[in-house]
Amino acid sequence: MNAPDETDALPEMVGCLCPDPRAWREEALPCNLRSEEETRVFLQQQAGRLVAVSDKVISRGGGAERRCFRVNDGVVRLVQFYADGHRQVTRFAFPGDYFGLSRAERELASEAVSGVTLLEFDAGRLQQLSDCNPYLAHQLTSALRASVSQATEHVVLLGRKDPRQRLAVFLRMLHRHLGLGDVVPVPMPRIDIADYIGLTAETVSRAFAELRRRFIVEDLDRHLLRLDLPALGRLAEDEV
Template identity: 35%
Template sequence: MQTVTNAPIARHFEAGMLSRAMAAQGRRSCGVGSVRVLEKDEELFAEGDPAVFFYRVTEGVIRTSKLLSDGRRQIDAFHFPGDVFGVEAGDEHRFSAEAATAATVIAYRRRDLDELHFDETFSREVLDAVMHALERAQRHMLLLGRKSAIEKIATFLVDMAERLDGDDAIELPMSRLDIADHLGLTIETVSRSLTELERKGIIHVPASRRTIVLRDKAALARLNG
């Protein structure tokens, strides 16, 4: 729950090769990290669990979420290959994390951070990933507070297009319910907004309904603000 080029692509490819080679064993040591293979909707950690590990996605998509006091779910973020998540300031996880799709992550013990500092390249990658996550969180806060339903959907689609290689046809790895819980909308509002954007010729929603064709990116960008 990104557009990457050159060196990052090589890293994602190598990580994918590694995780596939270890997938049959589910979890196994990988240097200072260990590979975790998750089925769709499988929980990685729950809100309030000890924050012993932080994680890096190598395949699939992870969603982080929080249950509100009224029982509603708020999805904080979707983490895609290369993303680092679960880095906490305190001793407990503030969100739950589940696999939005079948996914593979590498788990690193927080106590091993000192050892990771010896690997300057990896330390820089972790810092960059955390800073990008912070930037996305700030944009998400603005989106929830100030934008209309149509603008929220447009912003979401622009972001997904960027994170899914910027193609005109994007296959969303999450359900419409996930999208609704991420944007603070109902699933009915998500469907109506997509239908409205399609009626205006800005997008096209094929029968598969997970694929969105972006017909007018300029119009989406204007709605995105």
């Protein structure tokens, strides 16, 4: 389990939806689960359950971190902090996403962007179960592939020189995970977007203003946008 100082701090940062959110029951791992539904039910029974309000720390990361998580509701940011005080948001985890499956991700800090509910697992025991359960192995392999795909998309995004294009790529990614029709919620603040797409918050604000001027983005509410998806796609693909 985690180091005592991190364990002791957790109740101040997140709330428990079960008596002990860190408990992974010590019963034998069943290798004879016969369907994805049985596997899903087993995992829900085994998992700890956490709830955190926006901006609360879920994990500080580091070599001692052994937990991984699945997002039920809300959005989580994974963050690399540097010695000079600045940070890089490396990934957003959306509903249905796992994070912390790889050792590299467990090194990162994780924080709630919005109010979140999470399933919490011991990463080692989850791997043991996946080694003998093809249904879970398939699920975790798909989760790792999705994480790699997002990381690749992130690298491509950071290679774009035009701030409007970086923002367009980000909004398309956000729409893919959270969008409904041409509407998408934007739960994260501008500084999170800036630290993800490698710009300053001021530059992000100017890029938003330009997309509004061109009627590619329309504000419906403080955290809700309507997107001109074809125009956004053309901008993201550098066709305009």
